[in-house]
Amino acid sequence: MSRTAYERIETLLNCGALHPGQVVSQRELVDMTGATLASIRIAIPRLEAEGLLQTLPKRGLMVPSLDVAFVRDAYQLRQMIEVGAIEHAATSLQPGQIAAWIERHETLLDLLVQDRHREISAELQALDWSMHESIVAAMGNKLIDNTYRVTSIKTRMVVQSRLQITSDNARRVLEEHLAFLRPLANRDIDSARAALSQHISNSLDLALGARN
Structure with missing residues (x-):
């Protein structure tokens, strides 16, 4: 399930549905991917380790800006x-x-x-x-x-x-x-x-x- 969640977030990044500088919540990712909240939470550390998402305390998750x-x-x-x-x-x-x-x-x-x-x-x-x-x-x-x-x-x-x-x-x-x-x-x-x-x-x- 976490792999599916990861791949769906990857697709959103590839197609521009998630764009640099955008801040989203875990609940919004559930709505956007159709994955469960639990699988989203498992996928997030990998996305962070790869530099595809950043956690903003009390704000949510941000797609990093790249120059x-x-x-x-x-x-x-x-x-x-x-x-x-x-x-x-x-x-x-x-x-x-x-x-x-x-x-x-x-x-x-x-x-x-x-x-x-x-x-x-x-x-x-x-x-x-x-x-x-x-x-x-x-x-x-x-x-x-x-x-x-x-x-x-x-x-x-x-x-x-x-x-x-x-x-x-x-x-x-x-x-x-x-x-x-x-x-x-x-x-x-x-x-x-x-x-x-x-x-x-x-x-x-x-x-x-x-x-x-």
């Missing part, structure tokens, strides 16, 4: 982990999985040509998150998996209010993903690393508002 310096550090960490995971992904991921990602990206690009970016935005976001997490998971290192997951949640908390999925942004993400997925499918590790590194650098620029 631009954190975003830069987070993307640097992301780049180190993901680029380092590429070789593992090339050997550990099933070829069918990479091929399926490529096929889905190409399909979504075709839908963008039809000006359907609003229709695909939720799928693109879910695909983006799950694909990057799968690449990291290919290393088989649970400590790295957890560090990457928590850092990703915090990054989304900071930048989600700035990022809007427009047709141009969606196309950029899809094309940059394909730029490393195609060489990854061909076991061209160096090209996949270079393209992934560039993708993460571009994503940092966008997160900091450098360009649309």
Whole structure:
């Protein structure tokens, strides 16, 4: 039950239903998650230990505020982990999985040509998150998996209010993903690393508002 409560709070943080600086009570978390009060109370220490919630005496729980310096550090960490995971992904991921990602990206690009970016935005976001997490998971290192997951949640908390999925942004993400997925499918590790590194650098620029 506490795991379910934790995962539901994690979802609220990921989607922006809980945002940096927001203060909530345990009872409000019960209402927002549908979990029991007991399971919420069990989940809170883990969320606090990971820096996803802070207890404010007599006030409740606050979603921590994170600054631009954190975003830069987070993307640097992301780049180190993901680029380092590429070789593992090339050997550990099933070829069918990479091929399926490529096929889905190409399909979504075709839908963008039809000006359907609003229709695909939720799928693109879910695909983006799950694909990057799968690449990291290919290393088989649970400590790295957890560090990457928590850092990703915090990054989304900071930048989600700035990022809007427009047709141009969606196309950029899809094309940059394909730029490393195609060489990854061909076991061209160096090209996949270079393209992934560039993708993460571009994503940092966008997160900091450098360009649309």
